[in-house]
Amino acid sequence: MIMEDKNVLAVDDTPENLKLLGHILSDKYSLNFATNGAKALELVSIKKPDLILLDIMMPEMDGFEVCKILKSKPETSEIPVVFLTAKSDRESVIRGLSLGAVDYLIKPFEKDDVLIRIQKIFQESSVVPDSRGSHAAKISSEGTSELQDMFIQNRFFCYDTCMVKLRQGLLKDVKKFRNELQETFQPFLLAKEYIRKIEELLITKKIRISKKYLDNKKILRTLNDLQKIRVSSEMQNAFSSINDAIEHSDKRLTAFSKLLIVDTPHYGKEEILFSKWMSSFLESYNLEINFTQNAADESYITGNSFLLNQIFLALIDNSWDNQKGHLTAEDVLISVTQKGKMLMILYSDNGAAPLSTQESLLIFTEGYTTKDDRKGMGLSAVRYILKNYFNGDIQVIDNARSFCLELRIPYHNQL
Known part of the structure; x- marks a missing residue:
């Protein structure tokens, strides 16, 4: 059953989106459509809607500009505007709400979500009796608007608070991973250092094979094996790759750690x-x-x-x-x-x-x-x-x- 006393204007430059909104809302509200900002303002001047669903990304005049014009005129400033857009970045949300929009929905949207949000807006514009015969909420329209604004601000505050917490947790995990990475590569570094020491001994001829060793032949074989390792291109390339990996990982982790560092907000007690x-x-x-x-x-x-x-x-x-x-x-x-x-x-x-x-x-x-x-x-x-x-x-x-x-x-x- 159509609520004929409620008229919704949907503004979007994509016909498929308007068609979808029509399918969702046509059973409950009277609908008008506009494919650009200029047409939307024209329709508003002819018949003022009870609510406007407004896209942001439109050619020539975007949704922000349309909302700004609507809110600047006394005859249209009280029309509830809901941004319905694919722009999900925090700056766009803040800008849209600061211009006076009552809500901000992100595409792709769910049918029930759109219906519930619109229903809430219409319900909050008038106090509706509940099944018990009393008023469901004894809150003035001015108080409701203020409370909704506080809810929106609180949501951003909660998001920021959780981001601080997440970044602190990530920073702790990155530091732990960095230490574990160094420990993982430590045996390779020690092996490289050991071979370097042996190389020095071989080059400077400080290694002496004398009778005090129990097995001179075994020592000679060991020295020959070490010398093969020293001149092995495969071994040199392996150590070079490991060293590059350590340096690269360390630089990336250092850069990432700097991005995660955030000062915990201070609040007086x-x-x-x-x-x-x-x-x-x-x-x-x-x-x-x-x-x-x-x-x-x-x-x-x-x-x-x-x-x-x-x-x-x-x-x-x-x-x-x-x-x-x-x-x-x-x-x-x-x-x-x-x-x-x-x-x-x-x-x-x-x-x-x-x-x-x-x-x-x-x-x-x-x-x-x-x-x-x-x-x-x-x-x-x-x-x-x-x-x-x-x-x-x-x-x-x-x-x-x-x-x-x-x-x-x-x-x-x-x-």
Whole structure:
């Protein structure tokens, strides 16, 4: 059934792409098509669409320029623009979002991905009642937009955090490999040095064959064999090749190591009253999430409030996706207790299915995700931040009904 009140304009200079979008969206939305930027602006001036799917790489006027023009005019600035493009580099993504696009999809795209993203945009433009008769998310349109912007920024932050971690790990592995490479070649180098010493002895005639040796003939045969080795072109070529390989590998590894060196970002430490911080965090984004404080209100943690913000943005971003952009107090539960000297923060997401044993082991690995639309970096970044900046950790908690995580952070009572 077509949602006649929602009109989508698809802009792409490749007819096959427009045909594919038509096949995906025609059952749900009214569609218009444009094969270039000028035609798209013309159609917008005639009938303003509810959403624009915009390619970037087009002749004469690219998608960036089209978006810039749309956002510069009051009558078109509020139209949601989604870039749908093959340009996947970070600079293009940042530029597209900074121009005012609400989303950025990479070709080739999946049907369900496009439908879900568009549905989320339309749902977030108006508050939709759920089956229980209450509002699915009591978040203002202004707050929703701000939260989405923070989710996008947080994703880039998580990617950068994981890249720092990966580069540090690679650098450690390269150094280890470099040492192992030297150890592998060491016997060849020693053999070459041994033969060189024998060569010196032969050339300077410092080797004497006397009666003190038990078998003079055996010694003579050995010297003859060594002399054959010394003059053997095969042996000389072999040692030359080994030496070149060592030098070449060392240079390549040195160059690669320089590329991997990255300064770990420094974040100042502060004393954070967790209960007060969490209440402020939820209030700042108008999030009505069920937060219970079963620990002492004076529980302080040592860390950085910006990084703590990124941790919970990453967690809530996952829940936001699981709930298709609607969060209620029943969907996410955050509860805090104390155990020994640790603050135990339980994060429960009722919109996500419990993980299998294998998924629980992999969920914090860079790039692993249970979703199909993008690579998973958020939980990996969360664990890295907790370990390196809060002396904490995170783990999956077995729960047959929901997806549960437990964050553990050392706490103290401020004197």
